[in-house]
Amino acid sequence: MSRKTSKSHELQKRAERIIPGGVDSPVRAFRSVGGEPPFIVRGEGSRLWDADGNEYIDYVLSWGPLILGHAVPEVTEAVMEAARNGTSFGASTPCEVDLAEAVLDAYPFAEKVRFVNSGTEATMSAIRLARGYTNRKYIIKFEGCYHGHSDALLVKAGSGVATLGIPGSAGVPEEFVQFTLALPYNSLNVVEEAFRRYKDQIACVIVEPVVGNMGCVPPAKGFLDGLRYLSSRENALLIFDEVMTGFRVAYGGATELYGVRPDLVTLGKVIGGGLPVGAYAGPAEFMDMVAPVGPVYQAGTLSGNPLAMAAGKAMLCYLRDNHEIYGRMDRLAGTLVEMVAKTARDADLPLSYNRVGSMFTWFFQRGPVTDWDSAAKSDTKAFGKFHRAMLEAGVYLPPSQFEAAFFSAVHTEEDVQQTVAAARQSFAAVIA
Ligand SMILES: *Cc1c(COP(=O)(O)O)cnc(C)c1O
Numbered sequence: 001m002s003r004k005t006s007k008s009h010e011l012q013k014r015a016e017r018i019i020p021g022g023v024d025s026p027v028r029a030f031r032s033v034g035g036e037p038p039f040i041v042r043g044e045g046s047r048l049w050d051a052d053g054n055e056y057i058d059y060v061l062s063w064g065p066l067i068l069g070h071a072v073p074e075v076t077e078a079v080m081e082a083a084r085n086g087t088s089f090g091a092s093t094p095c096e097v098d099l100a101e102a103v104l105d106a107y108p109f110a111e112k113v114r115f116v117n118s119g120t121e122a123t124m125s126a127i128r129l130a131r132g133y134t135n136r137k138y139i140i141k142f143e144g145c146y147h148g149h150s151d152a153l154l155v156k157a158g159s160g161v162a163t164l165g166i167p168g169s170a171g172v173p174e175e176f177v178q179f180t181l182a183l184p185y186n187s188l189n190v191v192e193e194a195f196r197r198y199k200d201q202i203a204c205v206i207v208e209p210v211v212g213n214m215g216c217v218p219p220a221k222g223f224l225d226g227l228r229y230l231s232s233r234e235n236a237l238l239i240f241d242e243v244m245t246g247f248r249v250a251y252g253g254a255t256e257l258y259g260v261r262p263d264l265v266t267l268g269k270v271i272g273g274g275l276p277v278g279a280y281a282g283p284a285e286f287m288d289m290v291a292p293v294g295p296v297y298q299a300g301t302l303s304g305n306p307l308a309m310a311a312g313k314a315m316l317c318y319l320r321d322n323h324e325i326y327g328r329m330d331r332l333a334g335t336l337v338e339m340v341a342k343t344a345r346d347a348d349l350p351l352s353y354n355r356v357g358s359m360f361t362w363f364f365q366r367g368p369v370t371d372w373d374s375a376a377k378s379d380t381k382a383f384g385k386f387h388r389a390m391l392e393a394g395v396y397l398p399p400s401q402f403e404a405a406f407f408s409a410v411h412t413e414e415d416v417q418q419t420v421a422a423a424r425q426s427f428a429a430v431i432a
Helices: 006-018 073-084 094-106 119-134 159-163 188-197 223-233 253-258 306-321 324-346 380-392 413-431
Strands: 040-044 047-050 055-058 112-116 138-142 180-183 202-207 237-241 264-267 278-282 352-356 359-363
Touching (some): 094 112, 094 278, 094 306, 119 138, 119 202, 119 237, 119 278, 188 202, 188 223, 237 253, 253 264, 324 352, 380 413
Parallel strands (some): 138 180, 237 264
Antiparallel strands (some): 040 047, 047 055, 112 278, 264 278, 352 359
16 A cells, blocks of 8 residues: 555545535545545546646546546647636627537537536536426436435435435425326336336436446447337327437437437536536427527526636537547546456456446446446445545545446556456455
């Protein structure tokens, strides 16, 4: 154990005195894996440096946005140039229109898009829109899917909620979630049953088309098609929450990858280039329900912020012109994930994995992991040991069994080799 931690430790103590848990988002506190979180001072490419000067290969990538790695010159330049002209106007800017066009270029089914400040706002607003359009109250979500921290969506919500092992959240009155139906992921018959039971009362089905928030869980063959079919038949809207998968699993997200067309898509993470942005988009028929054109209200002081729009535009332009990165990430991430799994097999350690392109999770169990109940069978203690050992060995993984890890376009063969070597050592620590 040679890693220096004194500066991070001191910062954590200072932070804990004045910020709950010392963090502004719960999973960052490392509670489920043990140990203290390093305070990060710099990132470049696939690497991170903490306050004590330790270097890590980063597979968190700000929880998904940084598909091109840290401090991408094109994005940094765009943000600096925008900042020199003022950080916010609360008025429309040219770059906002550019980013809207860039988003719609990747999601051709959508005709209009509205920018907000986070994924939470995007899903909350899309659901309001679906309810406004259908004039219905109920929504279907899936266990282990996370759609941000708004009241009605914190039901069996995966992500940090799952990590903490709590069913929902205190402070959310029962009445606020009474219209939220949480069903098991990848089971179409329960969706059909819910539609039967709540005939003409279900406004929408919201789903992570590839789940990242109970660890990475891909849709079973036919699941997304089935949701499309049932939603259409029952006149409910199908919302793909692509906050994580948009521009990540393919340029056009899971919508492109699986060839299933939702009614609305929610976006965030990658489209902000590392700045706070969310968006929801769809055909004009739906989007024109939003104020000031229609009666569904939604607003934001900093929505369409010029710095965020500039970062997003630089990011999406790069992705549009460099589609080959998706194939490369798929290949290299595949090598990494399989080599680490092989190392676990060699060590006689039960480990399974799921991966879709550059999103992946090693589950500490035999698998297969197809929904929340199967994900929850993972040995989270073993994962915690693995996580701590990997951190010591210079690999920064998501500090929870139930959060997907990410690969970027700038991770190298050398990063992969180094990570596999670190995993070999770390599995030994898990078994010991
Ligand atoms: C991250 C995430 C959100 C929430 O986005 P925030 O920007 O953290 O509010 C919503 N849905 C999915 C699928 C996510 O991965």
